[in-house]
Amino acid sequence: MFVLDRQAGRLEGRWLPAGAALLAWKAIIRDDPQVPTLVAQPGLARAAYLSWQRLHDYGIPFDALDCGESLETEAFARWCRAYRRLVRERGWVDAAMAPALVHPSSALPGIELVGFDQLTPLQQALTERWAAAGVEIRRDAGSQPPAVTVGRVSALDGAAEIDAAARWAAQRLHSRADCRIAIVVADLGRRRDEVRRIVDRVLTPESGLTRGPAPESRSFELAAARPLIEQPVVAAVLDLLESLVRPPDLAAMSRLLRNPFVGGADGEGAARSRLDARLRRYERPGFTLAALERAAAERACPDLAARLAVARAVISNWPEKVLPSICTKTIFELTAALGWPGAAPGSAEHQAEQRWRSLVSELGACDEFTGRVGRAEALSLLREMAEQVLFEPQELRAPLLVIDAATCAGMRFDALWVSGLDASRWPPPATPDPFLPRAEQLRRGLPRASAEVAAREARQTLGRLLASAPEVILSVPDTEDEAPLLPSPLLQGVAMVADLPRWPSPPLAAARHAARPALDALVDGHLPPVSAEEATRGGARLLELQSACPFRAQVEVRLGARALEEPAIGLDAAERGDLVHAALARLWEELGEQAALLKLDDGGVLAAVQRAVEAALAEARLSADPVLAQLLDLEARWLEARVLEMLEADRARTPFAVAGVEQSCMARIGALSLQMRLDRVDRLADGSLAVIDYKTGSNAEVRSWLDERPRLPQLPAYVAALGPSNVGAVAFARLRSGDTGYVGVARDAEGFPGLKVPGAKGGPKGFESWQQLLDAWAQRLETLANEYACGDARLAPDPPRACQYCHLGMLCRIRETASGAAGEEAGDE
Numbered sequence: 109m110f111v112l113d114r115q116a117g118r119l120e121g122r123w124l125p126a127g128a129a130l131l132a133w134k135a136i137i138r139d140d141p142q143v144p145t146l147v148a149q150p151g152l153a154r155a156a157y158l159s160w161q162r163l164h165d166y167g168i169p170f171d172a173l174d175c176g177e178s179l180e181t182e183a184f185a186r187w188c189r190a191y192r193r194l195v196r197e198r199g200w201v202d203a204a205m206a207p208a209l210v211h212p213s214s215a216l217p218g219i220e221l222v223g224f225d226q227l228t229p230l231q232q233a234l235t236e237r238w239a240a241a242g243v244e245i246r247r248d249a250g251s252q253p254p255a256v257t258v259g260r261v262s263a264l265d266g267a268a269e270i271d272a273a274a275r276w277a278a279q280r281l282h283s284r285a286d287c288r289i290a291i292v293v294a295d296l297g298r299r300r301d302e303v304r305r306i307v308d309r310v311l312t313p314e315s316g317l318t319r320g321p322a323p324e325s326r327s328f329e330l331a332a333a334r335p336l337i338e339q340p341v342v343a344a345v346l347d348l349l350e351s352l353v354r355p356p357d358l359a360a361m362s363r364l365l366r367n368p369f370v371g372g373a374d375g376e377g378a379a380r381s382r383l384d385a386r387l388r389r390y391e392r393p394g395f396t397l398a399a400l401e402r403a404a405a406e407r408a409c410p411d412l413a414a415r416l417a418v419a420r421a422v423i424s425n426w427p428e429k430v431l432p433s434i435c436t437k438t439i440f441e442l443t444a445a446l447g448w449p450g451a452a453p454g455s456a457e458h459q460a461e462q463r464w465r466s467l468v469s470e471l472g473a474c475d476e477f478t479g480r481v482g483r484a485e486a487l488s489l490l491r492e493m494a495e496q497v498l499f500e501p502q503e504l505r506a507p508l509l510v511i512d513a514a515t516c517a518g519m520r521f522d523a524l525w526v527s528g529l530d531a532s533r534w535p536p537p538a539t540p541d542p543f544l545p546r547a548e549q550l551r552r553g554l555p556r557a558s559a560e561v562a563a564r565e566a567r568q569t570l571g572r573l574l575a576s577a578p579e580v581i582l583s584v585p586d587t588e589d590e591a592p593l594l595p596s597p598l599l600q601g602v603a604m605v606a607d608l609p610r611w612p613s614p615p616l617a618a619a620r621h622a623a624r625p626a627l628d629a630l631v632d633g634h635l636p637p638v639s640a641e642e643a644t645r646g647g648a649r650l651l652e653l654q655s656a657c658p659f660r661a662q663v664e665v666r667l668g669a670r671a672l673e674e675p676a677i678g679l680d681a682a683e684r685g686d687l688v689h690a691a692l693a694r695l696w697e698e699l700g701e702q703a704a705l706l707k708l709d710d711g712g713v714l715a716a717v718q719r720a721v722e723a724a725l726a727e728a729r730l731s732a733d734p735v736l737a738q739l740l741d742l743e744a745r746w747l748e749a750r751v752l753e754m755l756e757a758d759r760a761r762t763p764f765a766v767a768g769v770e771q772s773c774m775a776r777i778g779a780l781s782l783q784m785r786l787d788r789v790d791r792l793a794d795g796s797l798a799v800i801d802y803k804t805g806s807n808a809e810v811r812s813w814l815d816e817r818p819r820l821p822q823l824p825a826y827v828a829a830l831g832p833s834n835v836g837a838v839a840f841a842r843l844r845s846g847d848t849g850y851v852g853v854a855r856d857a858e859g860f861p862g863l864k865v866p867g868a869k870g871g872p873k874g875f876e877s878w879q880q881l882l883d884a885w886a887q888r889l890e891t892l893a894n895e896y897a898c899g900d901a902r903l904a905p906d907p908p909r910a911c912q913y914c915h916l917g918m919l920c921r922i923r924e925t926a927s928g929a930a931g932e933e934a935g936d937e
């Protein structure tokens with residue numbers, strides 16, 4: 109109305125949006141030398157701005173603030189003086205001040221007041237002024253008849269209460285589909301997700317399969333506003349803008365490629381996903397927007413490339429520091445260039461988009477508080493404003509509404525359930541405003557100014573709820589966090605309902621499941637046998653995968669289902685492992701044998717290790733940014749320490765020479781011919797070979813070779829590659845802080861001291877001799893190879909062990925197998 113008045117020339121003054129007003133309060137509080145620096149000033153500014161609004165709503169005179177009641181009221185009085193001076197000097201009008209100024213002509217021919225439990229003094233004065241000026245004021249309060257049927261029920265706790273309410277609503281909707289029902293939940297904002305999930309389980313049982321709320325449920329409407337920033341379409345646009353203005357960030361580029369609200373995402377979605385996978389695999393942090401634009405053009409994403417080109421041009425014209433009103437224009441240009449929010453936003457997305465656009469416009473009103481701001485700073489301001497704005501899209505009218513007590517004021521239903529009526533909430537405790545004088549709050553009846561006021565308001569609200577429907581159920585949770593609760597004293601005289609009709613148990617999900625049509629069961633645990641070409645594809649890891657999960661081996665090795673890499677700063681685990689291999693390979697290429705190591709003094713050993721480590725890091729250092737360079741220095745120190753520890757273990761061994769490092773060879777195992785790469789092979793004093801595998805993880809143990817389906821069958825496979833009769837020892841070389849050294853098995857104790865010897869004391873259980881162990885390995889590897897060659901694609905025989913770190917759960921759907929489904933149904937009861 110204020111804006112209408114201004115447009116009509118009836119009022120002067122400039123509109124001050126809430127975001128800008130909050131910035132003004134922040135600045136005032138920040139500049140107040142009496143505010144301790146430890147106090148959270150943004151929170152303080154929000155609380156003070158709220159008190160400013162209450163002060164106007166309840167007509168508290170500014171003089172009353174000078175009562176000196178407390179440090180808080182004194183501080184608030186100072187801030188109010190500063191704020192009033194500011195708005196007066198600059199001719200602003202904010203949301204608290206505007207109602208007193210609005211001209212009656214804006215309300216003509218009349219208005220109807222709906223949903224007011226009680227008018228504030230400001231609203232009262234406003235309506236009286238308008239009525240005196242000839243505006244017709246209609247008010248429906250008190251016109252509703254009281255409920256015909258009121259009953260009371262109790263439930264174990266808050267969750268059981270919502271479940272009971274949802275079943276009651278489901279039963280009523282089942283018998284009469286055209287009725288309108290509401291469930292009132294006291295702290296709905298806080299419990300939004302929990303309540304949605306419980307009601308979904310009853311009304312939209314399919315949501316049980318997704319283990320979460322159905323985002324677009326049409327069976328009920330949940331009226332609880334959340335911050336605008338939590339709307340996906342808004343979160344997406346902020347993420348997009350930030351990825352354009354912040355320093356290059358591969359993770360942000362990856363999100364940009366997957367953002368469904370960028371124009372052209374429908375047509376180019378698959379190509380953009382492939383490009384994302386490629387970037388994750390091959391690119392390093394520091395990948396720029398220009399490089400992304402080129403990659404998009406080369407990889408079948410011409411629409412995205414064109415949009416990025418325009419966006420980059422817009423950004424290049426965005427000055428480093430500029431007033432927010434200029435930023436507003438650039439932000440609109442950028443979102444237009446990116447085609448946000450896509451071709452066909454849904455209704456809720458469209459509403460959120462409109463609210464976002466008005467928020468960006470509000471940013472333009474902040475010039476006088478912020479001065480010139482950088483690009484990232486402007487976006488941070490927008491993010492902060494979007495966190496403050498509460499937004500709830502207007503959904504389709506569903507037959508069931510879940511709502512809080514304040515929001516449903518003025519609404520009528522066929523039946524109503526009011527939950528959470530325990531003594532601690534009805535009436536709620538007093539929460540007087542910390543900045544306004546207590547006496548004024550009591551005199552003017554501010555909400556919850558005292559226990560008496562809170563009790564009176566609670567009675568009024570309950571009375572209004574009871575008049576909202578002909579049938580009302582009032583429910584009380586018996587416990588909260590296992591502590592007992594008492595019923596509200598306001599329920600005195602309300603009779604318990606013994607036989608409340610509810611949607612029958614078993615729950616709807618189970619009922620629908622039981623009524624499902626008969627399906628043919630098909631256990632499809634096989635792919636076609638491997639072709640001759642496929643029989644040579646895949647290395648020793650194929651055997652590891654096959655051992656843990658035949659399905660995973662088939663889809664990873666034959667069908668190429670790989671996990672997406674996660675872009676990260678620094679080195680990932682695989683890269684760290686590669687550095688260990690490279691440093692040790694370089695070192696032993698230089699030393700050649702143990703004798704050379706023994707000839708070196710400590711300084712010589714250290715110098716050799718440092719040369720090897722630096723050689724290993726050389727390539728990574730070439731393209732490292734300052735952050736990565738620091739991380740590589742740390743990595744070099746860790747690596748040097750571990751390699752020196754490893755050399756101590758090598759000095760203690762009987763004589764050996766290194767026969768090969770990072771050596772490729774082929775093994776014929778069952779029906780497969782597998783290409784392998786051996787970390788290191790030593791020739792021992794008796795002429796036999798020792799196969800050595802470097803490990804930095806914690807799972808390198810002899811146990812991992814001994815099961816019927818060995819967990820880490822690579823080393824047994826290397827034995828097969830070298831010829832079992834040539835091998836005298838097999839060992840993991842573990843490089844871990846505090847745990848560096850060799851673990852493994854050997855034919856005899858002299859060849860490789862410290863390893864376990866089959867058949868000897870302390871040797872691996874179940875194996876009487878070295879030969880028996882070699883025979884068992886050969887047979888078990890052959891079984892695994894032949895399973896794979898036949899196309900065996902069963903799910904993991906031991907899911908708890910195999911599935912923990914597997915990325916294929918969505919593809920194999922192990923959770924939906926018989927055992928998973930049984931667990932799901934049990935949990936549904």
Ligand code: SF4
Nearest residue numbers: 657904911914916920
């Ligand atoms: S999740 Fe488990 S069953 Fe599924 S592919 Fe992975 S390891 Fe196999």
